[in-house]
């Protein structure tokens with residue numbers, strides 16, 4: 001094992017699972033710990049403290065983390081001074097069982113406990129510290145994050161969710177909806193712009209439900225667009241019911257707001273949407289898509305779909321395939337329904353077998369691949385502006401960046417990360433584009 005020089009500064013290794021919100025939370029945690037005097041460890045073997053920021057959205061996500069914990073616990077056996085902590089949604093979700101299932105944990109802390117991490121880690125003792133209180137007011141406003149370098153940065157503008165879709169554990173693990181004060185959001189964006197960030201991605205579980213006093217989400221978009229140096233604004237994930245005229249108007253008229261929307265639909269069956277309590281019908285969703293496309297003609301759309309929710313019959317699933325064809329999403333994230341404790345659908349259980357869920361998922365993916373391929377083929381010949389991120393994974397000398405539609409393009413060019421350059425699309429697959437300087 002290579003020797004690490006440790007000048008008395010304890011080193012933390014932080015591993016992140018789950019959504020962008022968790023990545024942003026890990027950056028926040030990184031900032032909090034850095035200010036408390038902790039350094040970064042590149043590998044778990046080098047660390048004095050190992051923290052895992054976890055996801056509880058599906059059982060599979062939790063199983064992965066439990067497997068990983070067993071590996072990491074081995075390091076603890078070799079180095080008894082090492083401290084191991086589990087943070088985030090899974091900590092909140094499994095608070096009752098975790099210290100029994102994973103007795104080697106020193107710390108279990110939910111999403112509203114991060115301010116107190118330095119205090120928890122500073123305490124001695126053998127008993128694990130468990131802090132899973134949710135706090136209606138915690139927004140972490142004004143706390144600087146340790147952002148990953150690069151031209152794009154996440155900015156959390158609201159936390160929690162009040163929608164309680166029947167399948168979803170998020171409102172239980174992340175608590176009630178609360179928005180970050182606009183001044184704090186603007187301050188963070190200005191600071192990022194000062195450090196060379198060109199694109200901000202505003203985050204929230206239902207990000208377009210943002211409201212702080214008189215400032216709604218449409219207004220917030222316009223305020224951020226005034227900041228010099230911020231060239232692009234994106235946000236995720238909006239809820240269809242909160243897609244107000246003000247937000248559509250801001251997308252249509254504010255050039256910095258990019259023409260891409262991740263708009264989770266979950267199902268193409270009215271019966272399922274009602275059982276999920278999503279708050280809209282298929283017709284209403286389609287009407288929203290039409291209004292969006294009229295207002296933002298270059299719009300790209302992606303979505304989330306769950307297959308095999310409680311009571312989903314072949315007809316319901318066929319309706320989902322129909323909706324996919326009708327909308328023509330640029331991308332779709334597809335999931336097998338996973339029964340989650342604490343949710344309202346928990347007691348209903350599973351009615352669709354694992355094999356049938358897998359079959360439905362494959363059919364959905366196959367259809368989406370062909371739709372995405374066609375949508376990307378239609379990009380060929382177009383000129384798009386890309387934000388250069390760095391070297392492309394494939395091909396020496398190729399760079400990679402995102403088009404306004406959030407499609408990944410690879411292109412041969414001399415440019416630096418953060419440059420905005422025009423390219424012409426020359427080839428496409430279902431997942432990516434190839435381009436040349438225009």
Ligand code: 5AD
Nearest residue numbers: 167168264304305306335336337338
């Ligand atoms: N089972 C499967 N997928 C789920 N999602 C949320 N809860 C569940 C669940 N219990 C999916 C939804 C959501 C995405 C982030 O995860 O599609 O939009």
Ligand code: SF4
Nearest residue numbers: 161163164165168170
């Ligand atoms: Fe979960 Fe529904 Fe809230 Fe999204 S809107 S986080 S699916 S409860």
